[in-house]
Amino acid sequence: xxxxxxxxxxxxxxxxxxxxxxxxxxxxxxxxxxxxxxxxxxxxxxxxxxxxxxxxxxxxxxxxxxxxxxxxxxxxxxxxxxxxxxxxxxxxxxxxxxxxxxxxxxxxxxxxxxxxxxxxxxxxxxxxxxxxxxxxxxxxxxxxxxxxxxxxxxxxxxxxxxxxxxxxxxxxxxxxxxxxxxxxxxxxxxxxxxxxxxxxxxxxxxxxxxxxxxxxxxxxxxxxxxxxxxxxxxxxxxxxxxxxxxxxxxxxxxxxxxxxxxxxxxxxxxxxxxxxx
Amino acid sequence: xxxxxxxxxxxxxxxxxxxxxxxxxxxxxxxxxxxxxxxxxxxxxxxxxxxxxxxxxxxxxxxxxxxxxxxxxxxxxxxxxxxxxxxxxxxxxxxxxxxxxxxxxxxxxxxxxxxxxxxxxxxxxxxxxxxxxxxxxxxxxxxxxxxxxxxxxxxxxxxxxxxxxxxxxxxxxxxxxxxxxxxxxxxxxxxxxxxxxxxxxxxxxxxxxxxxxxxxxxxxxxxxxxxxx
Amino acid sequence: xxxxxxxxxxxxxxxxxxxxxxxxxxxxxxxxxxxxxxxxxxxxxxxxxxxxxxxxxxxxxxxxxxxxxxxxxxxxxxxxxxxxxxxxxxxxxxxxxxxxxxxxxxxxxxxxxxxxxxxxxxx
Numbered sequence: 001x002x003x004x005x006x007x008x009x010x011x012x013x014x015x016x017x018x019x020x021x022x023x024x025x026x027x028x029x030x031x032x033x034x035x036x037x038x039x040x041x042x043x044x045x046x047x048x049x050x051x052x053x054x055x056x057x058x059x060x061x062x063x064x065x066x067x068x069x070x071x072x073x074x075x076x077x078x079x080x081x082x083x084x085x086x087x088x089x090x091x092x093x094x095x096x097x098x099x100x101x102x103x104x105x106x107x108x109x110x111x112x113x114x115x116x117x118x119x120x121x122x123x124x125x126x127x128x129x130x131x132x133x134x135x136x137x138x139x140x141x142x143x144x145x146x147x148x149x150x151x152x153x154x155x156x157x158x159x160x161x162x163x164x165x166x167x168x169x170x171x172x173x174x175x176x177x178x179x180x181x182x183x184x185x186x187x188x189x190x191x192x193x194x195x196x197x198x199x200x201x202x203x204x205x206x207x208x209x210x211x212x213x214x215x216x217x218x219x220x221x222x223x224x225x226x227x228x229x230x231x232x233x234x235x236x237x238x239x240x241x242x243x244x245x246x247x248x249x250x251x252x253x254x255x256x257x258x259x260x261x262x263x264x265x266x267x268x269x270x271x272x273x274x275x276x277x
Numbered sequence: 278x279x280x281x282x283x284x285x286x287x288x289x290x291x292x293x294x295x296x297x298x299x300x301x302x303x304x305x306x307x308x309x310x311x312x313x314x315x316x317x318x319x320x321x322x323x324x325x326x327x328x329x330x331x332x333x334x335x336x337x338x339x340x341x342x343x344x345x346x347x348x349x350x351x352x353x354x355x356x357x358x359x360x361x362x363x364x365x366x367x368x369x370x371x372x373x374x375x376x377x378x379x380x381x382x383x384x385x386x387x388x389x390x391x392x393x394x395x396x397x398x399x400x401x402x403x404x405x406x407x408x409x410x411x412x413x414x415x416x417x418x419x420x421x422x423x424x425x426x427x428x429x430x431x432x433x434x435x436x437x438x439x440x441x442x443x444x445x446x447x448x449x450x451x452x453x454x455x456x457x458x459x460x461x462x463x464x465x466x467x468x469x470x471x472x473x474x475x476x477x478x479x480x481x482x483x484x485x486x487x488x489x490x491x492x493x494x495x496x497x498x499x500x501x502x503x504x505x506x
Numbered sequence: 507x508x509x510x511x512x513x514x515x516x517x518x519x520x521x522x523x524x525x526x527x528x529x530x531x532x533x534x535x536x537x538x539x540x541x542x543x544x545x546x547x548x549x550x551x552x553x554x555x556x557x558x559x560x561x562x563x564x565x566x567x568x569x570x571x572x573x574x575x576x577x578x579x580x581x582x583x584x585x586x587x588x589x590x591x592x593x594x595x596x597x598x599x600x601x602x603x604x605x606x607x608x609x610x611x612x613x614x615x616x617x618x619x620x621x622x623x624x625x626x627x628x629x
Contacts, residue, residue: 105357111326114348275329466517489516
């Protein structure tokens with residue numbers, strides 16, 4: 001346990017530089033985005049009303065009021081989120097391969113630590129999970145700051161104020177990241193967690209059997225997906241709803257846990273018996 | 278004692294190890310000799326469970342390897358097993374964090390013995406100094422057995438001398454050491470035992486002093502006989 | 507201490523011979539402390555086990571002695587010291603005779619030559 005926590009701390013430390021860059025980029029882009037979009041809206045309004053003498057009512061009718069919605073759906077907001085998502089997807093692989101590739105033989109050290117090798121895997125998974133949650137938390141802090149910046153830049157008559165919850169609920173992708181119920185939150189992040197474990201297992205297949213392992217890894221991903229999606233595949237097959245939503249939820253939770261358990265068990269086996277440095 | 282019994286290992290279609298057996302005693306330096314690609318490194322990795330064997334058994338003091346064995350035996354590969362962006366001090370801290378067997382006073386002693394500066398980044402070191410740090414990280418563990426893969430290859434003559442000095446010092450004394458080499462000349466007088474490998478098997482296993490005493494042959498003489506005879 | 511070790515003779519035998527030479531030439535005096543086995547191993551770049559074996563043999567032959575925990579010392583036993591000297595002289599003579607024998611020189615001539623050379627070297 002102690003080694004596991006130390007390893008988590010160590011892995012987080014190793015990613016910290018890139019992580020801070022990602023956070024910095026997100027903060028800059030999102031806040032600059034708010035300011036630029038607000039300013040250009042106001043400039044647009046000024047031009048219309050003072051130069052072309054468009055009445056206020058007509059302007060609002062044509063252009064709508066400025067709200068955070070036009071910000072969160074812009075590239076300024078979505079861009080860094082997409083970048084972070086891509087970075088983490090990449091990092092799921094990189095967190096393993098950087099210890100193997102090139103002249104770096106740090107994996108020797110990790111595998112020779114006097115602790116269960118599974119701890120190495122669990123610490124890497126935990127690291128990814130914690131850092132993703134960190135990004136989501138940061139997003140939650142950035143939203144009210146963005147709202148405030150917009151309020152400073154756009155006069156009351158020209159804007160629609162929204163609560164943070166309203167902003168999130170109205171944005172498709174933010175709603176996935178920050179759903180409005182705890183259960184939905186568990187489902188979303190549970191799915192993500194499951195995907196990480198399945199991918200880790202596939203990576204270990206590759207690290208154990210190289211080219212053959214790539215194939216095994218892909219096959220494993222397909223099998224894991226098939227297990228998890230079995231009820232939905234069944235419903236699709238019979239072209240009808242077979243389960244009540246609550247039933248489906250419970251079955252999916254059980255299957256999800258099953259897939260995670262199988263992945264961890266397989267990873268443990270590969271780490272102890274098959275993996276090669 | 279490290280006992281290696283009938284190790285077999287295939288890479289693809291190539292049979293790298295084809296039933297390798299030998300023993301290495303505590304308090305002795307055992308040298309695995311063979312040309313490159315003969316599977317010396319694979320044997321060491323096998324002992325450390327860093328690569329799976331197709332068959333065979335390995336016992337360390339009569340027991341199979343487990344996670345706790347890594348406090349008793351350590352492996353020093355031919356490349357450094359630390360993150361290059363770390364400083365030497367950070368690398369030592371890492372070892373101390375995870376190993377009960379880490380001996381900080383010995384680490385400090387090794388630092389001055391090798392004339393290394395602990396604030397130096399590993400990536401900024403010369404080849405010879407990198408090899409020394411690698412060695413330091415293994416030697417400063419209070420383990421009974423040390424496995425070293427080609428500790429003398431690819432480094433300058435002065436570093437070689439310094440490293441050879443380690444073998445005659447208390448840093449290695451009383452431990453069981455297995456080293457691999459394809460170049461025996463410099464270290465003939467340092468080793469107790471030789472295991473000659475070729476084509477995946479052990480051609481000969483002998484004590485160097487006994488060989489000199491009984492047959493008046495040097496290690497190189499025996500190698501000439503075995504490999505060319 | 508600098509010794510050229512050959513690779514075909516047991517190292518411990520070579521170490522003992524080296525010590526005998528040092529004793530005979532009085533580079534090592536009776537009762538003088540000698541290096542620990544570890545120091546010796548380090549100086550000669552040999553395996554500590556071999557150094558240990560050499561010391562053990564020398565102790566058995568009475569060339570060195572150890573009192574309690576103090577470092578080993580060269581023996582003060584005149585009989586042994588004399589024997590070492592004789593042994594080395596004997597060996598030198600043997601190899602000399604082996605070399606000169608085939609040339610078939612009369613003994614008187616040899617002795618004369620030796621006397622001449624020997625004096626020249628000593629001066």
